[in-house]
Amino acid sequence: MPTIAKERLLKLLREVPENYYELVNFFLDGDISIEDKNIKSKSFLLRELDKVNMKNLQFPSLDQLRTWFEQENKVTREAYQNYLGMRKDGGKRQYFTNTGQAFEFLTKIAPLKQVDGAWLYSAVNYWNNEDLHDLILIYLEELGTGKATANHVCLYHHLLKCLGLDEWNLYLEDEYYQQAAIQLALGYAPAEFLPEIMGYNLEYEQLPLHLLITNFELAELGIDSSYFNLHITIDNLDNGHADRSIKMVEKFASKYEDQESFYQKLKQGYALNQLGIGSTQIIRELNLNNFVHKILKKKAVTGSLIHNNKCIFHYKTVNEWLSSPEQVELFIEYLAESEWIKFGSDPEESRFWRLIHSESGRMFGVFNLAERQIIYDWIRGDFPSRFRTLSHQHTAHHLHEMSTFSFDYFSQLEHDKRQSIINHSPDISCKMAQLIPYLAPHAHHQKMGLWSAQVYTTLLFPHLIQL
Ligand SMILES: [Fe+2]
Ligand SMILES: [Fe+2]
Structure with missing residues (x-):
């Protein structure tokens, strides 16, 4: 590891950083020991619990x-039926006006989705305590019991990749990482935090209205919504994660010595869900204009000094406009004033759009398809859409093929070595100790992690593995 990176990590170890993004990277760093993460999680969680x-x-x-x-x-399901009735009567979409806004949403929830299930990681340590098996089961199902096509993190990564949104982390402020940091900290929290973990889980596994509407509207826009649909089915209250999260608390609470203390901790963990920016707030605050500005500011960095100096907008060349990203908003105003961008009309009438979208355009290739979709919807406003970037209709099948045929020489070597160690381990305890590090949030969606989840599941819940 480079010295600078090491120094940064050591600094993170010494103090609770203000920066959630760095904290997320800290927990997702495979080079940092579990013990160090345990220590950090405790101090961070105590600070966050103070805020609820x-x-x-x-x-x-x-x-x-x-x-x-x-x-x-029941209230959620009834509200959803009202929504469907409103849509059937010709009402507009409530969440996403266009595909660009849906992309903005998918980008902004990405920090959380890249650690889906993480708050339950520590549960896998308690494999020999049957009282906690429901919690472990939920975690293993978040991991798809080791199948990439059912692993929630794999599914979300793949969705973003298929849409061309995999560079999402370039556009987000620190606040979008707060819930992800909390989930990771819970995943590495010591045993004393089990009631808080159960409380957090209790809230997270219930069916929210935004999930139902998101699933409906994404599908309507032609975006593969299977990740969201999966959470409606697998989290169900009859026998899914919502049901197990309640059973778990009921079972555990009765054995907890100090009932009142358990209840207070459970409640606090439940309340941790209210911190940071949740899906509902993200949806309420979608702002395609700001989002496009961010994309253009990022491009400005590489775009300056590349243009010729023939085009002048309000006494400045394009190179001069792009020389500092802060000028981008003003530059857009002049582009609109000189009708290079005609807001609210067919984007084909905008010279800027033709430059970036037409294969013969001088800026073709600067923006990928997802970025062009976002810019297209930004320019057209209410003008009917005629452009679609979506080409990911076979997401699940594609992911299956990718995971079946992908080969990585080094992970194959590690895989062979680990398999041999586990096969020669004298008992289940030794096997579990070997497997557990690979079930961690940074590893479970990689080849070795998926294999480890399969073996762990086979050892503990053989009935879950389909032959
Ligand atoms: Fe999930
Ligand atoms: Fe779940």
Whole structure:
């Protein structure tokens, strides 16, 4: 590891950083020991737990848990039926006006989706405690029990890749990483945090209205929504994750020595979900204009000094405009003033669009398809769309092929070595100790991690493995 990177990590170890992005990278760094992550998670979680607002939190008593969640679930389903009725009567989409906005949403939730399930990682250490098996089961299902086509992180990565949105991390502010940092910290939290983990899980596994509407509207826009659909089915309250998350608490609570302390910690963990920017807020604050500005600012860095000096906009050449990204907004205003961009009309009438989209355009290739889709929707506004970038209709099949046929020499070597060690391990305890590091949030979606999840599942829940 380069010295500078090492120094940065050591600094992170010493203090709780203000920066959530760095914290996420810290927990996802395979070179940092689990022990160091355990220490960091505790100090970070205590700080975040201090921030939760418990005063107005609605949370049932332990004996009312199931009834309360069933009632919440019913309210959500009824609200969804109202939404469907409104749409059937000709009402507009409520979340995504266009594909560009859907892309903005998928980008902004990406930090969280890249660690899907992470808050439950520590559960796999308790494989020999049956009381916690429901928690482990949820985690293993988040990992797709080792199948790339069912692993939630693999599925989301693949979705973004197919859409051309895999450079999402270039466009996001630190606040979008807060929930991801919390989830990772819970995943590395010591045993004393189990009630908080269960409380967090309890909220996270319930069916939210935004998931149902997102699933519906993404599919309507022609975007593969199977990742979202999967969370409607696998998290169901009858026998899915929502059901298990309640069972888990009921079972564990009865054995906890100090019931009141357990209940308070459970509630606090539940409340951790309110920190940071959630899906509903992201949807409410979608702003394609700002998003396009970010894309253009990023391009400005590589675009300056590349243009000739023939085109002048308001006394400045393109190179001069692009020389500092802060000028991008003003530059756009002049582009619109000189009708290079005609907002609210067919983008084909905009010279800027033809330059970036036409194969013979002088800027063709500067923006990938996803970026062009976003820019197209930004220019046209309410003008009907005639351009579609979507070419990812066979996502699941493609992912299956990629995971079946991909080959990595070094991971194959490690795989062979690890397999031999596990096969020669004297007992289940030794096998589990070998497998658990590969089930970590940074590793479980890689080849070795997927294999480890399969072996772990086979050892603990053989009935889950389909032959
Ligand atoms: Fe998930
Ligand atoms: Fe789940």
